[in-house]
Amino acid sequence: MMNYTNVLTPQWTNADHTAVNVVLVTEALGDIPFTATPNDSTSYGPEIYERVVAGEFGEIAAPPSEANTSPEAKARIEQLWVKEQLAQAEQEICKHEDQDPQASFTEQAWRTYRVELRAWPRSELFPNAEDRPTAPDGQQP
Incomplete structure (x- = not known):
């Protein structure tokens, strides 16, 4: 939480x-x-x-109007999104390490997602939000 x-x-x-x-x-x-x-x-x-x-x-x-959003602003939005998602992944990994029954999906799924998040800013598809890495639950946050 x-x-x-x-x-x-x-x-x-x-x-x-x-x-x-x-x-x-x-x-x-x-x-x-x-x-x-x-x-x-x-x-x-x-x-x-x-x-x-x-x-x-x-x-x-x-x-925001997509037409009025600069490439730099889009990149910044995506970088902030990555930061938030990395924090969420870290929390989920910690739950698995602590054997918390509230842990969702598998520890490996969250670790894989974390690697994908770190790679996202270097992707040729960055910063298109619709191409973001997909969280372990199959949803694209």
């Missing part, structure tokens, strides 16, 4: 309103970007999505 103290800058990721970008304020990791969806691969993602949609963290900004 991600321990966060606040959620900042909610913004829809698309016109369909199927996901929302936020900044999670955490004590352990500082401010980290996070994309929450109703069917999120994390245990805390759906809760954050529901709370944001309910208005607990203020008005949700309109989605």
Whole structure:
């Protein structure tokens, strides 16, 4: 479970309103970007999505216009996404190492995902969000 103290800058990721970008304020990791969806691969993602949609963290900004997003901005967004996903993978790996019954999927699946995340910024498909590595649950966060 991600321990966060606040959620900042909610913004829809698309016109369909199927996901929302936020900044999670955490004590352990500082401010980290996070994309929450109703069917999120994390245990805390759906809760954050529901709370944001309910208005607990203020008005949700309109989605960014793809045409107005510079390549540098897209790369930065993806780099922040990788940071957040690496933190999630690390938490899941630790659960397996501790033999926590809350651990999801296999330790090896999370380790493989972590390697794919580290390689993502060097991929020729980077920073296209639709080509991101897929989390062990088969969802693309």
